[in-house]
Amino acid sequence: MEFWFSEHHTENVKFSVKVDKHLYTNETDLGRVDIFESLEFGKFLAVDGYIIFTERDEFIYDEMLSHVPMAVHPNPKSVLIFGSGDGGVVEELLKYKSLERIDLVEVNDGVVEACRKFFPETASSLDDERVTVYTENALRFIRHIENEYDVIIVDSAGFYGPGESLLTREFYGGCYKALKADGIMVNQHQSPFYEEDRIETQKAHKRIVDSFPISRVYQAHIPSYPSGYWLFGFASKKYRPVLDLNADAWNKLGIKTDYYTTNLHKGCFALPAYVERMLADVEKIKD
């Protein structure tokens, strides 16, 4: 018997993972959540047939979303996270003893519930006393918040479905307003490689450039995502992502990571020529 999970990365490209067991499935109006046990990627969670994270490579994603803004901001006390209901980003953030408050907004409480059951070690980070989990629409949550957070981390699932609202100008505008005067927002920025993803990446970039004075893009390698090559956005009111990095201060914290380093931090903002060009195409103001 062979049991394969397949996901279309484009109409003409399919990515398949050999599955050992189908552990969980649940469908609500927010989408269908599945958890599989695989031989190569460990357990992985899919929403509407798209891989959201795998045990094997999620550390890359979580570390790049967490440590990049945390290493630039000189004194982050409060962080707001959208998505990431598995607790992976929170787990990274809890390594910062100086953090006082982590608020997490996940519209799909089914994800949180499933993760608590099948990924208890990661999900237990959500039980830390500094963490509050809100089950609410992201736009509704952020609409009336002003000047409250040092860092906002946007872990949207993708461009279609319930996560779509996390890629809109009204959302980025809401994040700008919810950040303090020196706040930083990071977000997952899709992949620049395949045509359809590229268009969405450019659109999101344009929206962020329109909303923040400083807006840069950085990259990482994530094997289970389309093309394996992924971008993140760094948007900020004051700090520049590389020039304002205090590597010594961060290294003194003694945080153990598997992907992120301050050297990698400096390098990950150096983008391939074709990516630079596609971003420049939609930028009005250059950093």
Added chain:
Amino acid sequence: MNQDQAPIYEALEEFRRKRIVPFDVPGHKRGRGNPDLAKLFGKQCVEIDVNSMKPLDNLCHPISVIKKAEELAAEAFHAAHAFLMVGGTTSSVQTMVLTACKKGDKIILPRNVHRSVINALVVNGATPIYVNPDMDRRLGIALGMKISQVEKAIEANPDAVAILVNNPTYYGICSNLKKIVELAHAHNMLVLVDEAHGTHFYFGENMPITAMAAGADMSSISMHKSGGSLTQSSFLLIGESVSAGYVRQVINLTQTTSASYLLLASLDISRRNLAIRGKEAFAEVQRIADYARTEINKIGGYYAYGKELINNDSIYDFDTTKLTVFTLDIGLAGIEVYDLLRDEYDIQVELGDIGNILAYISIGDRMREVERLVSALYDIQRRYRRERTGLFDHEYINPSVVMTPQEAFYAAKEEMIPIRETNGRICTEFVMCYPPGIPILAPGERITQEIIDYILYAKEKGCSMTGPEDEKIERLNVIREQTIY
């Protein structure tokens, strides 16, 4: 009757299963002859783009499945008879006018009537008697008809044969329909209702009264607006007092003899959908609209209005599924917010005028999109808010109808006369001004200095003007002098 049926749809399904070999029109033959057509619309769709034939009935003279679909629709809308219309609600409205009056007859109309009505008068030669709609000066929108105004029009024109009512208006404003019907019927006048924006009144709960329930004689229903059918499909409803056979004859004067089965099937399916789940679906629409109203009013600066507007006369009732937002208090015209929403936020709303935007909430909406709209309005307010400027204030100018729209349309004309030189001439064109969407001039009306001043002033104030052949509205077409009588 069992509203679970959809006879046209079922006949099309049966027809598809039979795999009939087509040696008839349409010539694309199930899409085979036009691959791009089949690709764009899909095989499912082009396969049922077929011609009238015995098993599928004929819209010009229905005897089987279309007849059954009409009967089901009549029952669903509590009408004596229902007609499936494929020429848009324009064709329904024009059929009402052409049925109710003829050359030499008078018909009472609100001045903010849809252009299709005046066009019908061009066809049949009847004379319009206008009733001034009430205005809301703050919001800059036309309201319903005041009972006192209707009474006045009836007294001054006891020989009029019909009254046409816009109910609800685009903005969801309802007149006192029941009272208007009583008044009209007491004077032997028919009541025709342009109910284009009121399909859902027939299916939802706690909705304003429907034309048929109010005792109106004819009503035009834009099924494709809140009813969910394909664009251009519509229902025409009639009461007991109107002859269905005569209405059919009137419809056949102008209706296509190749009615699209896509449109007919969409009417059939949509009627079934609303009959079965309309009550729940429109309760959800109302809930979503109410939620959006509350959230938008929390932002500060915007005014999303609701039932508090009701004044028991020109706003006799309000359709709460309509989400209209007054934007002038944040210093932005409705049309500016309309453009920002589309260009900067990828959100398309139904309309923007000087003072308002209207977001159309329907059975296809979900909360997540409503959250986007509310947040986008919040962000626009945060980023673009500015000092409020004055609103163009306008007085209603009573039209001087010199000749019928038909006479004006066919009369010898002098074209492109500079607007300042037209005082005293008779206009052959429409001049519309948004807001409030009330014609300043209609064909056959005398141009006065007051009207010229008004047009120039409205243009200067940035109102959107439409209608005349000259897009810049610097020139007008008028009747040649010697034809004035």
